[in-house]
Amino acid sequence: MRAAMLTRLFSDPSLLPDVQKYPGWADDSESEDSKTKDGEPHCPMADDDLDDGHAKGAASRAHSEIAGDDEEEDDGEEEDAEDDAEGDRPKKRGPKKRKMTQARLERSKLRRQKANARERTRMHDLNSALDNLRKVVPCYSKTQKLSKIETLRLAKNYIWALSEILRSGKRPDLVSYVQTLCKGLSQPTTNLVAGCLQLNSRNFLTEQCQEGARFHGPNSFSMHPYQYQCSRLSSPQCQSSSNSHPLRTHGYYSAYDSLYAGAASPEYNSPEYEGPLSPPVCINGNFSLKQQDSASPDAEKSYHYSMHYSAMAGSRPSAAHNLVLGSSGVRGAVHSDNVLPYHDMHLHHDRAPMYEELNAFFHN
C-alpha cells in the first residue's frame, strides 16, 4: 500500500476518481508509513504530503505541495545526510535507492498511468471475449449474465460434451448430457442452464402431445425411467400435471431430444437473439414458457433442482438417478428468477454448419 501511495503522490486531477475510490489511503499510510512495500526506507516528508493530499481528496493540491519542496530535488550528500538524520533505523546494505526527483516521479507516474490504461484495455478485451463466449455457450441471457468463472466452466463442459458426441458418434442420454453440461457449475448456474433446457422442452412437450410419440422410433433413446415418464406425458392427464409436478425430469429429456430432433420451428428465427452463429445445441429453440409460467407461477418457485456430478459423459442412463428433481432437493431451490422470461433467454439454435453436419449425422 505504501508503494501504491508513492505512485499517487503526485497524482493529477485526472486521477481524482481513483483517489475517491481509495479513501483509506491516508489511513493506510498512517499505519505503515516508515517502509515501502519491499521494506526500503521511505522519505517521511513524502508520506506527510501524501496523507495530506489524499486525506483532503485533493491530489492536485498534493502535487503542488510536493513540487514546492525544491530543496529535496537536490540529490547527493544532502539525501545521505537526511537518511543519517533519520537515526534509529539500521542502515540498509546494497545499492542506495536513487532519490525520486521530481522528473523521475513524473516519469514514474506517467508509466503507471500508461500501465493502468493498458491493464484496463486488456481486461476490457478479456471481458469482451468472455461476452462472445457467453453467446455461444448453450445458455445465454442478455440480462442475467453468467459470471466469468461459470462461463468458462460451462464452455469447458460444452466442448467436452460436443467432443464426446463426436467421439462416440452416438447421441448421449439426456441426463448424461445435462450432467456434463452442468458439471462443476454453481447451483444458480445449474438452475439457469436447466431452465434453458426446460424452456425448450415445454413447447416441445406440447408438440409431442400433438404429434404423438415419435420418440419411439429407431432413433429414440435407450429406454430408461425418464423416457418412460416422457411417453406418459402424451396422455392428457399427464400433460395437465406436467407443470405442477415437482418431478420434471421428463422436461429435460424432451428438451434434450428436441435438441437433436432438428425439427423446424416457426419460431426458429428468434428475433431476440442477436449474437453470432452459435453452436449446434439448441436448434429447436421454441419458447412457450410465458403462458405456462403465468398459469402456474408457483410451480417454478417450488421447483427444485439437484444435481450430483458423479459421472461425466459416457455414463449410462442409470446416471439419471443422480439427477434429482423435486421439492426435497438438498442442493437448493430454483428460484423464480433463475428461470428467465422467455424473451430474455436464448437457447442457441443457429444454423451453424457444424450443427448441420451433426444433425445430418444423427439422422442418417
Added chain:
DNA sequence: TAGGCCATCTGGTCCT
C-alpha cells in the same frame, strides 16, 4: 449484513 462478483489499481515477473 454477509457473500459473490466485478472493475480497477498496483507491483512483481518475464520477455523483447
Added chain:
DNA sequence: AGGACCAGATGGCCTA
C-alpha cells in the same frame, strides 16, 4: 526500458 501477464488488494454494487 517498456509491454504483457499475473495475482493481490480494495471498494462498489447487488442479492439473498
